[in-house]
Amino acid sequence: MDRLAAMETFVRVVETGSFSEAARQLRVGQPAVSKSVAQLEEFLGVKLLTRSTRGLTPTEAGLGYLERARRALEEAAEAEIAARGAGAGLKGRLRICAAVTFARIHLIPMLPKFLAQNPELDLEVVLDDRQIDLVQEGIDVALRMGKMTDSMLTARRIARCKRMVLGTPAYFKRAGTPSTPSELSRHQAVVYLREGSVWSFQRESTELAVTVRSRLRVTAAEGVRAAVLADAGLAIASEWMFSPELKTGSVRAALPEWSLPALDLWAVLPTGRAATAKARAFVNFFERSFNG
Amino acid sequence: MSLQAKLDAFKADFEAGKPPYSVPRSVIDVMHRATEELVESGAAQRSKKAGDVAPSFSLSDAEGNIVNSADLLKRGPLVLSFYRGVWCPYCNIELQALEAAKPEFDKYGASLVAISPQTAPNSRKSVRQNELSFAILSDVKGKVGEAFGLRFRLPDYLIELYKQLKNDLPAFNDDPSWTLPMPARYVIGQDGVILYSEVNPDYTRRPESEDMIPVVQQAAAVRA
Numbered sequence: 469m470d471r472l473a474a475m476e477t478f479v480r481v482v483e484t485g486s487f488s489e490a491a492r493q494l495r496v497g498q499p500a501v502s503k504s505v506a507q508l509e510e511f512l513g514v515k516l517l518t519r520s521t522r523g524l525t526p527t528e529a530g531l532g533y534l535e536r537a538r539r540a541l542e543e544a545a546e547a548e549i550a551a552r553g554a555g556a557g558l559k560g561r562l563r564i565c566a567a568v569t570f571a572r573i574h575l576i577p578m579l580p581k582f583l584a585q586n587p588e589l590d591l592e593v594v595l596d597d598r599q600i601d602l603v604q605e606g607i608d609v610a611l612r613m614g615k616m617t618d619s620m621l622t623a624r625r626i627a628r629c630k631r632m633v634l635g636t637p638a639y640f641k642r643a644g645t646p647s648t649p650s651e652l653s654r655h656q657a658v659v660y661l662r663e664g665s666v667w668s669f670q671r672e673s674t675e676l677a678v679t680v681r682s683r684l685r686v687t688a689a690e691g692v693r694a695a696v697l698a699d700a701g702l703a704i705a706s707e708w709m710f711s712p713e714l715k716t717g718s719v720r721a722a723l724p725e726w727s728l729p730a731l732d733l734w735a736v737l738p739t740g741r742a743a744t745a746k747a748r749a750f751v752n753f754f755e756r757s758f759n760g
Numbered sequence: 761m762s763l764q765a766k767l768d769a770f771k772a773d774f775e776a777g778k779p780p781y782s783v784p785r786s787v788i789d790v791m792h793r794a795t796e797e798l799v800e801s802g803a804a805q806r807s808k809k810a811g812d813v814a815p816s817f818s819l820s821d822a823e824g825n826i827v828n829s830a831d832l833l834k835r836g837p838l839v840l841s842f843y844r845g846v847w848c849p850y851c852n853i854e855l856q857a858l859e860a861a862k863p864e865f866d867k868y869g870a871s872l873v874a875i876s877p878q879t880a881p882n883s884r885k886s887v888r889q890n891e892l893s894f895a896i897l898s899d900v901k902g903k904v905g906e907a908f909g910l911r912f913r914l915p916d917y918l919i920e921l922y923k924q925l926k927n928d929l930p931a932f933n934d935d936p937s938w939t940l941p942m943p944a945r946y947v948i949g950q951d952g953v954i955l956y957s958e959v960n961p962d963y964t965r966r967p968e969s970e971d972m973i974p975v976v977q978q979a980a981a982v983r984a
Contacts, residue, residue, distance in 0.1 A: 653978040666811035677810035
């Protein structure tokens, strides 16, 4: 019995939940898949799968084996890449996930260079402002902002960014420039619904929070950006979100003596599987390009 | 002159050891250490803030009348100031600044009250000494300060210092716990939700009283 091939068959069966689907993906017949799993169970001396009317589910022993089999397969793939040498390059598909606006401004423009450096690699970029399930969506690496709360993920901090109150010169001309956070209650705010209408500030040791007035609330960062650029009001945003406009002066920061909690950018890998060489190469490339 | 400028001028004299306090440098160092540790503890970040529902209260003023937050909110927005006590010169300077801003709060139908853990006789002293026309409430055993997340226990080395300085908090507050509130200002809307919060773990920093006027004005406009 080819143990590595048997492991791969078993992993595919569990992931697809069916012998026939696993067979199709592995380009073999269904009897070969059934036989391979049966041989594996006989070799190990334990049942790995429970077959019921609701389909196939791994047993407790099967779950433990699944975890380790996945790691073994990834290690084997890594070993093959390493043995072929650095010149052999990265192959196949890498699925990256990031927030829409951040990706449009910062990530996507870097990708042609990464593709040129890795001619045998294809990229799939999943853009979503929400924190999607990385395992379910088959994501290899995600770029995420904010606090890391999910202990099922391995994260590495790439950068930290200032957040600020921003508006256009036309808005400031019309509504004035706030000189204290409390004056925000006289202004129009564009509220990002994920963050809400309470804005928190710090100056030295002082903690201040104020509820802002907003007639425009938006669910995606892209919409907040468009509203601010249309002179609709003030918004809290990271420097990253308006980096082109801050450079040209078409968006300006207010309340410079007050600071807002900073925003962290993380590269996140689903755990339970070793980071693939592809994901690691991407994180290194991104970190260098972004901070460079 | 802004309130903070007055506080800074007082602090400069106090820390230079000038009379009437004439405190030695070692005392200043202990006070600095306690403030730094309180800031570092992150307590100010865990206190009630804008967006939270304000804890309700029912406390006695300096004359023994019961003042109820629900009654005050029926009349208009509420400006609430937590201070440490009449023994704290920074608090007295701030109370005077609040008194000066009171006509503006009145204009928008907002109530102004100050809360400290001290007993009624000490509240009366606050009123007299600072010529205050607004209610000074006694927060017995610091319960309301606790509900706002402002109450903290003094570290042992600071308790020792206060004892030496005859700063007898257990007597002033009729409470053996050696606790104080962090100075804080709130503007509460008539629905009981906090619209503005500012907490100063460093008691030498206080906001300008006028800073709250835009918030009070907006709160009044919502009601109208």
